[in-house]
Every structure is written in structure tokens, then in C-alpha cells.
Amino acid sequence: MRITTSILALALLGGASGAQAQDISVETMKAVTQELSSDAFEGRAPGSPGEERTVALLEREFAKAGLQPGNRGSWVQDVPLVEITAKNVTPLIFTGGRTPLSLAYGPEMVAATYRITPHVAIKDSPVVFVGYGINAPEKGWNDYAGLDVKGKTVLVLVNDPDYAMEGLDGPFSGRAMTYYGRWTYKYEEAARQGAAAAIIIHDTVPAAYGWNVVQSSWTGPQHVADAANGHMDQSEAIGWITLDKARELMAGAGQNLDALMAAAKRPGFKAVDLGVKASLSFDNAIGRHRSKNVIGLLPGKARPDEYVLYTAHWDHLGRCTPAPDGDDICNGAIDNATGTAALVALAQAHAKAGAADRSIVFLAVTAEESGLLGSAYYAANPVFPLEKTAGGVNMDALSMAGLARNVTVIGKGKSGLDAYLDRALAKQKRVASAEPTPEKGFYYRSDHFSFAKLGVPMVYFEGGEDLVKGGKTAGLKAAEDYTANRYHGPKDEYDPGWDWTGTMADLRLYYDIGRALATTRDWPNWAEGDEFRAIRDSSAERRK
Structure with missing residues (x-):
């Protein structure tokens, strides 16, 4: 039997949102999520046997759903990646202070490199504390002002200077993280400044996760996009x-x-020269491979050269830091076997409903966990023109906390897609809420960002925290439990006892938004003054 949620949940939501909503299969969600997150898939690391199994599963399921191969007769788009695995990592040693300090790899520090090189050696590099490591001329802020850090090691704080504010009116949007607060930016700016090494000081609150997440995410194979220059313009070493x-x-x-x-x-x-020097070395095992984005297409019947996009990342961390019981497979059941399964379930529902006016693209991307590499590659090399893409929905780490009265919109108010979500929510008598923790910078942490940067409006929301059973207290507790005990760790595993009611209600929203976009002639845009508005306006000119 194909169902979306329980009778009780339907009653709470004011009934189903139409006959088509019943076509979203919870059985599909359970089966695909369970299979993708099984140990046989070894954590779905790009370039691993787990990737091969994942791609094969998606090709099979997309075909069964009634989609067509989305890339000129192929189900896949090759994404050139380089896997870099640090070996023989020495302690990170600081000398010149009152006493030498030696930090052990894993429990006290992690280190890696973007450079495609067999060996990294930092020797007696002067250490400078550069605060938040931000150079933002438009804000009159430059932590590197008057500073030459070429050949030096910079120590950097995570997040923005005003992350602890209550409101959103600070120089860096107050409590809401800007891109300047993301760890990716810290390394990018340090490289532009010529730093030999960039080390972020971890702090759980502004980072939004504990050291366990850093350790599990940074001590296994790392992936970078292949590049002709081998990324030799980046710092020699990066770490925490x-x-x-x-x-x-x-x-x-x-x-x-x-x-x-x-x-x-x-x-x-003003940056502070600490008067100490840093030394660190490690070898790199390097492997090049072509990972895969998987693309399925439901062609439109009226305007097939206009597109609506569904995205989710299929990858996870593979084998990672073992749990106390020795389990070293980061299965990624919530993150993001659930979102990948949603692509399949939604493909089934849309195909059963029949072709819409616009074509609908189902895009499962690789290497999100390595810095949104798969979505960034597609956005830079689109199979379907971005100026002809009306907008889309991104799905990442669906909630199993149960049915909520709300959804949490990441980037609420940024684009006209909010109106599509609001209409879908009204059918369920639910509401959209802004992020309760904007300091965590979720807007810059999933694949919608790759498309937003190039002008395509994307809506990204998460299961709400105001649960029907237990309210906000229960919702917050569930979110904190997942972050502390499962996120990017070996215990993010499939649970037969999960409550699917909230997830299936959210899938009806994804369906309604995508279907509405696929039947309208509207071209949603970013809000006036939004940072992505200008590029969307430019693409509108090209669309003509």
C-alpha cells in the first residue's frame, strides 16, 4: 500500500493536498534510505565501491520511476575529482613560547591540504593570530590590514565577529552567519593573503558542531576538484x-x-604576532577519479526547454573515525540517504501525474561533504541552461523527529520561491519559520548555494522544530541529539522505528512547489537588494 502519512497526521494537517499527494510512497522512502545507508554501501564516499553501488541504484530507480537519462542519453555527468589522503601526519608543534607545545593528529588537531602534492612540510613558520581572518572592503573590515603573512601560519576564529548578538543588525548581519564566517572562506582568504598554513580554532557554539564532527570529517580521504594548477595557489596546509x-x-x-x-x-x-613558530608535515596519497552526478529527466509537454530542478547529494564520508564499539562506517542515513530517496519518491509521483508544462530535472550530486563540489561542477557546466531554469528545491537531511506545525526555511525572505512554499504550507495548515540558529550558516552548507551564486532561485527548508508531539522543546531536543550523537558519525544509521509522518508531510511540500513551478509561466527572482538579484536579472536578458 502506498501512503504518505498516518490518518491522525492527515487530520492534523487538514487532509491530504490532492490525489497526487497520495502517490508519494513512504515504502520507497524507507527502502531506498535503508539500502543506501547499509554497510554494503560503505558510507558512499566518492570514488569508492559505495559510489558505484549508489549510482547503479539511482539509475535503476530513476528508470523504474519513468524518467529519461538526463545527460544526452546518459544518466551521469562526470565530475573530475582528486582524492587526497593524509599519511604519516606528524604532531603540530609550536616552539618559541614558554614551553614547546605538541598537538596530536585527531584528538587535538587535524590537518589537510587542497594542494595536489605528495608531501607537505611546514617548518618553523611564524604564527600570527588574525582574528576572524576577514577582508571585507565593502564593510570597512580587514583583519589582514598592513600585514604580510607570506610563509606564515595564521590562526583564525570560526564564524563572524558579531555571531553572539541577539539581533540581525550587526556589521556581519549580527547573529546570522555570512559567508565570511564559513570555514571555507577562512581558507580562501588566507590563501589569497599568501599564508603557508591556515588553522581554525574550533569552538563548538560558533562552529555549530563539536570536535567529534571535525575529527570524523577531516581525518579520512578528502576530495578537491581537479585543477590544471594542482591548487598550488592555495595554502600548503589547512586545519583545525x-x-x-x-x-x-x-x-x-x-x-x-x-x-x-x-x-x-x-x-x-590588529593582528597579533605570537612570537612562536609552527612545524608540521605529512604525506599525501593521491588518486584521480571521475565521480558522478546522476541526472534524471521528466520532459515537459508545453515548454520542454524550461526546467525545474530537484537536488540532493548522494555522498557521505565513507569510513571515518570509529565509534567506541569499533564501527567505522559513516552510513549517512539521515545525511543524506533520506534526501536521495526523496528524489526517487518524487520522481515516481511526478511521472505518475504525467508530464508538466516545464521539464523536471532530478539531480543527485556528488561530493557535497567535500565542499559542494558536485553541485558546483554542474552549476559551472550545466546540462540544462541555468537561465532557462525557473528555480528548484534542495533536500538535505530530512527530519525523523515527527510531524511539525512548521518548517524551518534556510534563507527565508531571499526569493520569490517563499510564496510557492507558503501556498503549499497553507494546504497543510502549517507555517514557515525563519532559522532559529542563523549563526550556524546553514545557507552556505548545502547544494542550493552553488545554484544561488549563479542566480537560480532555490528553496531549502528543514523539518520544523515545533512538533505536534512535544512542541518546540521536543523539537529542539531531537535536533541537539542528532547533532551531538549522529551527525557526521558512525551512528547516523537507518532506524526501523523512525517516525516518518513529518518527512512525508514535507515531501508533499516539495512536490507541490515543484509541480507549481513546472506549470506556471512565472520566473521567480531574488528579492530586491539580495546579493543574487543582479545575476538573475542578467540571465533574464539572455533568456529573451
Whole structure:
């Protein structure tokens, strides 16, 4: 039997949203999620046997659903990647302070490189604390002002200077993280400044996850996009250190970390040369491979050269830091076997409903966990023109906390797609809420961002925290439990006891938004003044 949710849930939502909603199969969701997150898929790391199994599953399921191969007769788009695995990592040693400090790889520090090179050696590199490591001329903020860090190691704080504010009116949007707060930006700017190494000081609250997440995410194979220059314009080494070890380092250099962190929040902060030197070395095992984005197409009947996009990333971390019981497979059941399964279930529903006016594209991307590499590659090399893409929906880590009265919109108010979501929510008598934790920077952490940067409006929302059973207290508890105990760890595994009611209600929203986009002549745009508005306006001219 194909169902979407329980009779009780339907009653709470005011009934199903039409006959087509019943075509979204919870059995498909369960079966595909369970299979993708089984140990046989080994955590779905790009370039692994798990990738081969994942791609084969998606090709099979897309074909069974009634889709066509989306890339000129092929189900896949090749994504050139390089896998870099650090070997023989020495401790990160700081000398020149009151006493030498040696940080162990894994529990106290992690290190990697974007450079495609067999060996990295940082020797006696002067260490400079550069605050938040931000250079934002439009905001009159430059932590590197008057500073030459060529050949040096920079220590950087995570997030923005005003992340602890209650409101959103600070120089960097207050509590809401901007791209300047993301760890990816910190390394990008350090490389532009010529730093030999860039080390982020981990702090759980502004990072939005514990050290366990850093350790599991950074101590296995890392992936970068292949590049002709081998990324030799990047810093030699990048990494993180724990907050406790950062305090020891600062104390040994005659500094107080809390005082430096407070100073770094204020405009006009001046970088501090710590008078210590850093040394670190490691070898790299390098392997090139072509990972795969998987693309299915439901051609439109009236305007097949206009497109609506559904995206989800199929990859996860593969084998990672073992749990206490020895389990070293990061199965990624929630993140993101659920979203990948949703592509299949929605493909089934749309195909059964028949062709819409516009074509609908189902895109399962690779290497999201490595920095949105698969979606970035598609956006830079689109199979279907971005200026002819009306908009889309991104699905990442669907909630199993149960039915909620709301959904949490990442980037609420940024584009005209909010209206499509609101109409879909009204059918279920639910509401859209802004992010309760904008300081976590979720807008920059999933694949919609790759398309937004190039002008395509994408809506991305998560299961809400105001649960029908237990309210906001229960919702917050469930979110915190997942982050602390399963996120990017070996215990993100399929659970037969999951409550699917909230997920299936959310899938009806994804369906309704996509179907509405596929039947309208509207071209949704970004809000006036949004950073992505200009590029969308430019693409509108090309569309003519």
C-alpha cells in the first residue's frame, strides 16, 4: 500500500493536498534510505565501491520511476575529482613560547591540504593570530590590514565577529552567519593573503558542531576538484585545533585567548604576532577519479526547454573515525540517504501525474561533504541552461523527529520561491519559520548555494522544530541529539522505528512547489537588494 502519512497526521494537517499527494510512497522512502545507508554501501564516499553501488541504484530507480537519462542519453555527468589522503601526519608543534607545545593528529588537531602534492612540510613558520581572518572592503573590515603573512601560519576564529548578538543588525548581519564566517572562506582568504598554513580554532557554539564532527570529517580521504594548477595557489596546509589547545598555545605565548577573541570582535582589530613558530608535515596519497552526478529527466509537454530542478547529494564520508564499539562506517542515513530517496519518491509521483508544462530535472550530486563540489561542477557546466531554469528545491537531511506545525526555511525572505512554499504550507495548515540558529550558516552548507551564486532561485527548508508531539522543546531536543550523537558519525544509521509522518508531510511540500513551478509561466527572482538579484536579472536578458 502506498501512503504518505498516518490518518491522525492527515487530520492534523487538514487532509491530504490532492490525489497526487497520495502517490508519494513512504515504502520507497524507507527502502531506498535503508539500502543506501547499509554497510554494503560503505558510507558512499566518492570514488569508492559505495559510489558505484549508489549510482547503479539511482539509475535503476530513476528508470523504474519513468524518467529519461538526463545527460544526452546518459544518466551521469562526470565530475573530475582528486582524492587526497593524509599519511604519516606528524604532531603540530609550536616552539618559541614558554614551553614547546605538541598537538596530536585527531584528538587535538587535524590537518589537510587542497594542494595536489605528495608531501607537505611546514617548518618553523611564524604564527600570527588574525582574528576572524576577514577582508571585507565593502564593510570597512580587514583583519589582514598592513600585514604580510607570506610563509606564515595564521590562526583564525570560526564564524563572524558579531555571531553572539541577539539581533540581525550587526556589521556581519549580527547573529546570522555570512559567508565570511564559513570555514571555507577562512581558507580562501588566507590563501589569497599568501599564508603557508591556515588553522581554525574550533569552538563548538560558533562552529555549530563539536570536535567529534571535525575529527570524523577531516581525518579520512578528502576530495578537491581537479585543477590544471594542482591548487598550488592555495595554502600548503589547512586545519583545525581544539579550543583547549589554543588556550595553551596563547598562554605559552604570553597572551590570553579570551582577551584576543574579545578584541577580534571590534572594528580596527590588529593582528597579533605570537612570537612562536609552527612545524608540521605529512604525506599525501593521491588518486584521480571521475565521480558522478546522476541526472534524471521528466520532459515537459508545453515548454520542454524550461526546467525545474530537484537536488540532493548522494555522498557521505565513507569510513571515518570509529565509534567506541569499533564501527567505522559513516552510513549517512539521515545525511543524506533520506534526501536521495526523496528524489526517487518524487520522481515516481511526478511521472505518475504525467508530464508538466516545464521539464523536471532530478539531480543527485556528488561530493557535497567535500565542499559542494558536485553541485558546483554542474552549476559551472550545466546540462540544462541555468537561465532557462525557473528555480528548484534542495533536500538535505530530512527530519525523523515527527510531524511539525512548521518548517524551518534556510534563507527565508531571499526569493520569490517563499510564496510557492507558503501556498503549499497553507494546504497543510502549517507555517514557515525563519532559522532559529542563523549563526550556524546553514545557507552556505548545502547544494542550493552553488545554484544561488549563479542566480537560480532555490528553496531549502528543514523539518520544523515545533512538533505536534512535544512542541518546540521536543523539537529542539531531537535536533541537539542528532547533532551531538549522529551527525557526521558512525551512528547516523537507518532506524526501523523512525517516525516518518513529518518527512512525508514535507515531501508533499516539495512536490507541490515543484509541480507549481513546472506549470506556471512565472520566473521567480531574488528579492530586491539580495546579493543574487543582479545575476538573475542578467540571465533574464539572455533568456529573451
